[in-house]
Each structure stands twice: as C-alpha cells, then as structure tokens.
Amino acid sequence: MLKKKKLIITASILIGFSALGQAQAGQVTIKQDELIPELMEKKTEMVKDSRMGDRYRIQLFSGDNNQASKMIKEYRALYPQWPSTIVYETPNYKVWVGNFRSSLEADKALLTIKKTFPAAFRFKPEKK
Template structure:
C-alpha cells in the first residue's frame, strides 16, 4: 500500500512538472499586417468628416447648369486644382459645382483669387441646410 502511494505521488509529480514546463515555456510573438488600403480609407473618412459641416463654412460655386456640363466642369477643376475638393449639388432644376470647404472668409477670399483666373463667374457662398 505504501509502495502504491509512492507511485501515485511520483506520477502526480511527473505530470505536474510536465504541465508546468509546458506553460512556462510558451512564448508569444504576434505579427500584424496592415493593408495599405486601410490608410487610404482613413484619409477619405477624415476628408468626409471635415466636409460635413455646412453652416460653419464657405464654399465657391464655379458652375451651375445641367448634369453633364457640371460633371465636365468638376473633372476639369480637379485636374487643375488638386488640393481642393469639389462636389456637385442638385438644386432643382440646376446642378451646382461647389468647391472647397473653407472655415473663414479670409481663406475663401485667398482661394478665390486663383480660381477667378480660370472661372471668372465664380462666387462665394455660405451654404445652409
């Protein structure tokens, strides 16, 4: 009987040592890969967030008319002024091409100097909801 309890104790000791060594010996190395498209999506989201406020800012309207002409004007504008965003707004019966999202009147006036060279009929607007 004493011999059997010694064997049980020995088995218990061996098993507990095996499990202890196994848990202590674990190393974790985590590697993460980030898709470059995520950065691009974050940049686009930041642009959208900054352009969401309407009542607080100014925009420049460079064109109003039908749908096809407004699309052409917007593409033409984006080729020349790559740093400014533009959008087409429908206000029955015309489509309007709005440029920029300026926080102050001074910013919009500075941009207007350059834009008026190409689009003399451009005007400053303060959109409302």
C-alpha cells in the same frame, strides 16, 4: 508692549496664510458620462463634413448635369488641392469647391480659381 503687538499681528498673519494654503490642498474627482467621448467624436466628424459649423464654399457652375461633369473634371485637373463636388438643387446641378473655415481663406482660394473660372463666387451654404 509695541513689540508684543507686532509679534501677535505677525503671528496671526502667518497662521492665516498657513491655514489658507492648507485649505486649498485637496483632491478633485471628475465623473463624466461614458457617452461624452463618443459624442465628441461625432461632433468632430460633423464639423469635417460641414454638417455643423460655419463654412464657406466657392460655386463654379450652375446648370445641366453634362456641363457640371465637364466643369468638375476641368477643375480637378487644375486645382486638386481643394475638394469639389456636384450638388443637385432643383432644377440645377452646381459645382461646389472647398470647405473653407473662414471667408478670408475662401477669398484667397477664389482669387486663384477666378483666373480660370471667372464666374466663380464665394458663398455660405444654408445649414440643413
């Protein structure tokens, strides 16, 4: 009688696991909107152009256009590895460097840049 109970319990457990394994076998179909790949591409572009996402920059100069032009030429000759641009924010022209993903990355670059441009500082631009 005890052997019959063990046999029945063991058979029940095996059948249960077998049914569970079969219930999970199946096919999944994913339907996505046709615009999703295009939107993902646009998002990637926006992140690269720093129109989206948290980024850090370094400011070298703020003042008139002639001085900003001289400053950016000097910078580009010394540090071509980080992109630079002149930005106009009323009433000054500003020389901005880099597009750093983290403050640590920006701080590392700042240590190098400060050797030549001691007034440089790291900041996080406001999103437009």
